[in-house]
Amino acid sequence: MSERNQPMREALRMALREEMSRDERVFVMGLEVGQWQGTHRVTRGLLEEFGARRVRDTPISEMAIAGAAVGAAMAGLRPVAEIMTINFAFLALDAIVNHAAKIHYMFGGQFTVPLVIRAATGWGNQATATHSHTPEPIFAHFPGLFVGCPSNATDAKGMLKAAIRDENPVLFTEFIALYSKPAPVPDDPDFVLPIGKADIKRAGKDVTIVTFGRGVEWSLNAAEALAKDGVQCEVVDMRWLRPLDIATVIASFKKTNRCVVVEECLPMYSFGSEIAAQIQEKAFDYMDAPVKRVSAMDVPLPYAAEIELMALPNTQKVIDAVKEVL
Amino acid sequence: MATQTATLDREKLLDWYYQIVLIRHFENKCDELYREKRITGVYLHLYSGHEAVGVGALAALTLDDHVITAYRDHGIALARGMDPKVAMAEMMGKRTGSSGGKGGSMHLAQRDLNFWGGYAIVGGHLPLATGIALKVRYMEEDAVVLCFIGDGATNNGYFHEALNMSAVWDLPVVWLIENNLVGMGTRVEDSSGQPELSKRAIAYGMKNGGRIDGQNVIEVYHAVSDAVKYAKKRGPVLLEALTYRFRGHGVSDRSYDVRDDLVSELKVWQERDPILVLRSHLVEQFEGVESELEKRDQEAAAIVEAAVKFAEESPAPTFEDLIANVYVGRRYDE
Numbered sequence: 001m002s003e004r005n006q007p008m009r010e011a012l013r014m015a016l017r018e019e020m021s022r023d024e025r026v027f028v029m030g031l032e033v034g035q036w037q038g039t040h041r042v043t044r045g046l047l048e049e050f051g052a053r054r055v056r057d058t059p060i061s062e063m064a065i066a067g068a069a070v071g072a073a074m075a076g077l078r079p080v081a082e083i084m085t086i087n088f089a090f091l092a093l094d095a096i097v098n099h100a101a102k103i104h105y106m107f108g109g110q111f112t113v114p115l116v117i118r119a120a121t122g123w124g125n126q127a128t129a130t131h132s133h134t135p136e137p138i139f140a141h142f143p144g145l146f147v148g149c150p151s152n153a154t155d156a157k158g159m160l161k162a163a164i165r166d167e168n169p170v171l172f173t174e175f176i177a178l179y180s181k182p183a184p185v186p187d188d189p190d191f192v193l194p195i196g197k198a199d200i201k202r203a204g205k206d207v208t209i210v211t212f213g214r215g216v217e218w219s220l221n222a223a224e225a226l227a228k229d230g231v232q233c234e235v236v237d238m239r240w241l242r243p244l245d246i247a248t249v250i251a252s253f254k255k256t257n258r259c260v261v262v263e264e265c266l267p268m269y270s271f272g273s274e275i276a277a278q279i280q281e282k283a284f285d286y287m288d289a290p291v292k293r294v295s296a297m298d299v300p301l302p303y304a305a306e307i308e309l310m311a312l313p314n315t316q317k318v319i320d321a322v323k324e325v326l
Numbered sequence: 327m328a329t330q331t332a333t334l335d336r337e338k339l340l341d342w343y344y345q346i347v348l349i350r351h352f353e354n355k356c357d358e359l360y361r362e363k364r365i366t367g368v369y370l371h372l373y374s375g376h377e378a379v380g381v382g383a384l385a386a387l388t389l390d391d392h393v394i395t396a397y398r399d400h401g402i403a404l405a406r407g408m409d410p411k412v413a414m415a416e417m418m419g420k421r422t423g424s425s426g427g428k429g430g431s432m433h434l435a436q437r438d439l440n441f442w443g444g445y446a447i448v449g450g451h452l453p454l455a456t457g458i459a460l461k462v463r464y465m466e467e468d469a470v471v472l473c474f475i476g477d478g479a480t481n482n483g484y485f486h487e488a489l490n491m492s493a494v495w496d497l498p499v500v501w502l503i504e505n506n507l508v509g510m511g512t513r514v515e516d517s518s519g520q521p522e523l524s525k526r527a528i529a530y531g532m533k534n535g536g537r538i539d540g541q542n543v544i545e546v547y548h549a550v551s552d553a554v555k556y557a558k559k560r561g562p563v564l565l566e567a568l569t570y571r572f573r574g575h576g577v578s579d580r581s582y583d584v585r586d587d588l589v590s591e592l593k594v595w596q597e598r599d600p601i602l603v604l605r606s607h608l609v610e611q612f613e614g615v616e617s618e619l620e621k622r623d624q625e626a627a628a629i630v631e632a633a634v635k636f637a638e639e640s641p642a643p644t645f646e647d648l649i650a651n652v653y654v655g656r657r658y659d660e
């Protein structure tokens with residue numbers, strides 16, 4: 001077994017290929033996943049390798065993509081459905097929220113829904129208001145559905161494989177901004193990272209930065225810069241918004257007594273709100289400063305590049321937030 | 327009398343010719359500017375090849391009528407009468423753009439033209455058309471809603487629900503499918519159980535306006551005019567115009583650079599370029615019209631150049647613009 005530097009899209013494709021080879025029931029469907037070779041090129045070559053039975057192009061029918069994935073999963077297949085971008089998952093919200101997340105519970109455990117819905121996520125590049133959502137917290141709101149979001153290629157492979165193998169429905173989001181970024185990816189076909197386990201991406205004793213997805217990059221850059229001033233940040237990559245590994249956050253917080261949450265999401269009713277609430281519930285006596293949140297601004301995203309960037313988090317905003325809690 | 331009609335028609339047709347070449351120049355310029363990174367972003371879907379559909383259909387409306395479309399909206403905006411300067415400024419995300427630089431290429435709109443906008447969620451604008459038509463009926467106005475629909479957009483729930491409701495309430499909507507044979511990379515035959523899309527009308531008990539030649543502006547004009555009359559009096563009509571996109575799905579789609587089958591298909595359609603179709607009609611009908619055509623063509627090119635200059639010299643939006651319009655009459659953080 002070895003590992004090789006691969007962009008995240010290649011790591012995700014490796015996970016899909018390995019799982020499709022391992023288990024005949026695993027199949028891929030979605031818009032442009034086959035002949036077009038995948039909108040984000042994650043599924044490139046899969047149609048040629050696995051054929052049209054297992055790599056299925058669909059009409060522009062998100063409701064049916066998600067809903068049919070639920071049905072196929074209930075009946076015994078292991079669908080990996082691709083929603084081109086998370087923005088279009090709103091059209092599939094009912095199938096995801098009312099069916100994928102509820103069916104196991106509502107029928108007293110008779111049925112399982114072992115599906116994965118993959119969707120590209122993230123703001124930026126002037127995609128404009130309707131195409132610029134980072135709405136993971138909306139999906140993580142609902143019990144019964146796991147929500148995973150990798151921050152690099154290594155994690156992407158291990159997490160996607162875990163999602164495909166799990167008996168629960170998983171919404172799996174992939175930051176467009178990370179697709180081309182390389183990281184070492186093990187070729188071990190059993191490299192699986194456990195669902196619901198956070199990862200400390202950098203150890204430190206002064207401030208805990210809790211984040212996920214693209215926020216990890218900003219946080220690590222900020223930690224690097226702050227280290228020069230002698231501030232040691234611990235960067236916790238949650239990896240999963242549900243199940244939420246709050247124990248890892250609390251353990252880190254008890255050491256640092258200070259926390260900044262970094263997310264690309266909107267600030268209200270969000271990832272940051274949840275982490276902040278749980279810290280004050282579970283570690284109130286350890287708090288030396290209020291939990292500070294770095295989120296996107298509470299506005300829809302505009303088209304014009306100049307003002308779009310103003311609304312988004314970045315490394316500098318993380319650095320400033322850390323300085324505020326020190 | 328006969329000569330008078332001919333003169334009138336000549337002017338009208340020349341005006342359509344102007345609009346079509348204006349759109350083509352505008353789109354070619356957008357493509358060029360994108361490659362030079364003077365227009366930025368990820369989404370820019372050109373209307374080249376479709377021009378006769380937009381121009382012919384909009385010629386059948388008055389300014390009291392209503393227009394709504396998807397993200398491939400530059401041509402519709404211009405044919406409806408949006409100033410190319412304002413459209414180009416929006417492409418460049420400038421304050422002087424139609425949406426103040428906040429909407430971009432996919433979200434052109436102009437309230438005073440009853441142009442209700444381009445929408446980027448496939449199918450999302452269809453129920454809005456139903457709702458606008460509801461207002462027309464509700465207030466007993468004499469107007470129609472023209473809703474452009476991509477072939478790919480006929481396959482999500484928005485299409486079904488919006489068309490059915492318009493039929494149940496006999497609303498004045500002309501549903502006009504621009505069937506360019508493909509949505510991104512998926513062919514109509516691979517995405518629609520019934521690939522003759524106008525036949526969907528039958529399922530809704532709606533008037534089927536049939537399939538028309540979307541490369542021929544005159545045919546589009548007549549078909550949409552008939553549909554408008556019917557829709558105002560009786561209820562919705564579904565029409566399907568066959569057309570072709572000449573530049574790929576969006577400016578980042580390079581499949582025409584690498585796929586020979588697509589290149590041959592494009593060549594066949596380019597023989598039926600809406601500019602050529604109208605030009606040969608005009609040349610046949612009106613002796614000596616060539617110099618007139620040449621003049622319109624140059625005029626259009628100059629207008630587009632002026633639009634680029636205007637857009638580039640316009641100011642970018644500011645922080646105040648970023649936070650404006652989140653709510654009506656209230657700050658974003660109040």
Ligand SMILES: Cc1ncc(C[n+]2csc(CCOP(=O)(O)OP(=O)(O)O)c2C)c(N)n1
Pocket residue numbers: 031060062084088091398446447448449475476477478479480506508509510575
């Ligand atoms: C609900 C939704 N799903 C997917 C997309 C991504 N997407 C943008 S355009 C497009 C193809 C639409 O094709 P069609 O309706 O035929 O219009 P055309 O591009 O041919 O004008 C797709 C899939 C989207 N914008 N919205």
